[in-house]
Amino acid sequence: MELLESRVGRPEGGxxxxxxxxxxxxxxHWCDAIGDRCASYLEPDFADASVHGGIVAPPTMLQAxxxxxxxxxxxxxxxxxxxxxxxxxxxxxxxxDAGFTSVVATNCEQxxxxxxxxxxxxxxxxxxESVSGEKKTAxxxxxxxTQLYNYRDGNGELVAQMRFRLLKFRPPAADAPPPDGMDRGxxxxxRDRA
Amino acid sequence: MSPxxxxxxxxxxxxxxxxVGEELPPLEIPLSRTLIISTAIxxxxxxxxxHDPDLAKMRGSPDIFMNILSTNGFVxxxxxxxxGPEAILRKVEIRLGAPNYPGDTMTLEGCVTARDDxxxxxxxxxxxxxxxxxxxxxxxxxALPEA
Numbered sequence: 001m002e003l004l005e006s007r008v009g010r011p012e013g014g015x016x017x018x019x020x021x022x023x024x025x026x027x028x029h030w031c032d033a034i035g036d037r038c039a040s041y042l043e044p045d046f047a048d049a050s051v052h053g054g055i056v057a058p059p060t061m062l063q064a065x066x067x068x069x070x071x072x073x074x075x076x077x078x079x080x081x082x083x084x085x086x087x088x089x090x091x092x093x094x095x096x097d098a099g100f101t102s103v104v105a106t107n108c109e110q111x112x113x114x115x116x117x118x119x120x121x122x123x124x125x126x127x128x129e130s131v132s133g134e135k136k137t138a139x140x141x142x143x144x145x146t147q148l149y150n151y152r153d154g155n156g157e158l159v160a161q162m163r164f165r166l167l168k169f170r171p172p173a174a175d176a177p178p179p180d181g182m183d184r185g186x187x188x189x190x191r192d193r194a
Numbered sequence: 195m196s197p198x199x200x201x202x203x204x205x206x207x208x209x210x211x212x213x214v215g216e217e218l219p220p221l222e223i224p225l226s227r228t229l230i231i232s233t234a235i236x237x238x239x240x241x242x243x244x245h246d247p248d249l250a251k252m253r254g255s256p257d258i259f260m261n262i263l264s265t266n267g268f269v270x271x272x273x274x275x276x277x278g279p280e281a282i283l284r285k286v287e288i289r290l291g292a293p294n295y296p297g298d299t300m301t302l303e304g305c306v307t308a309r310d311d312x313x314x315x316x317x318x319x320x321x322x323x324x325x326x327x328x329x330x331x332x333x334x335x336x337a338l339p340e341a
Contacts, residue, residue, distance in 0.1 A: 038274050064237040067237065107287075107288070107290070108266065109285070
């Protein structure tokens with residue numbers, strides 16, 4: 001637990017950049033799939049004359065812009081830890097190594113400071129805001145982890161924030177392989193009965 | 195998928211026209227396999243549990259299920275369908291419950307729970323139920339024009 005607490009307030013994994021800038025094609029794909037016909041996202045003439053002054057991306061698309069997709073993860077920049085003897089494992093790795101290999105997302109809170117526009121290049125950083133002590137839940141014993149994501153544009157302006165809360169738990173029957181890569185949007189594999 | 199769009203889908207509700215306690219018309223989202231996969235891919239989420247039934251079962255889930263980004267997207271769409279295209283989303287906060295599996299239907303319901311005339315915002319509480327129970331419970335804060 002001490003090791004986990006030492007990670008609170010610290011960045012994890014450096015800065016993640018976006019594979020593609022915000023663009024209209026991806027906005028249309030998203031709106032087609034979600035069934036969203038909002039004119040501010042899709043109709044240039046309307047959007048130009050609107051409060052937005054041009055096409056904007058649906059704000060709930062926020063996470064999509066920095067998802068690695070099928071590309072191999074690029075090594076992120078600015079990872080913490082210069083001391084070779086320092087334990088640089090992330091909170092997720094520490095919990096994995098301790099047997100809390102399953103993950104379920106419980107809460108996602110997004111705040112938008114401005115809408116994103118085609119051409120914006122977004123980066124995000126993640127820090128651990130809190131890690132709970134060991135809790136017994138209906139899914140199994142585990143730790144609740146709250147991650148704070150800060151999203152910035154090309155000028156370094158904070159455009160959005162996200163708090164992502166998840167439970168890392170030890171599966172009662174530990175025969176199933178753990179879901180991979182929580183950091184790619186998360187899963188909601190089981191009902192939150194915690 | 196029947197949209198809840200107001201008669202003029204270019205119109206946006208004004209702040210004074212909205213009252214606390216007002217209910218949004220419900221929106222039913224039939225959860226086809228295509229919908230669950232296409233929304234995951236549109237959000238660039240290639241985790242296998244959102245598109246590969248065999249791997250989803252191996253990981254202990256009865257089937258593939260909707261990813262969180264898509265749930266966020268449906269909650270956002272539900273509120274802006276009702277409020278109009280010049281409403282500005284400020285916050286979307288959701289808590290997740292029962293997974294959205296293919297073949298089920300999610301019904302979104304919402305209610306205006308606060309109006310802040312100084313900040314020019316309203317708060318809408320949203321609940322999305324499926325056959326298993328509450329898939330999502332949350333609140334959305336959005337800014338509306340004065341007139």
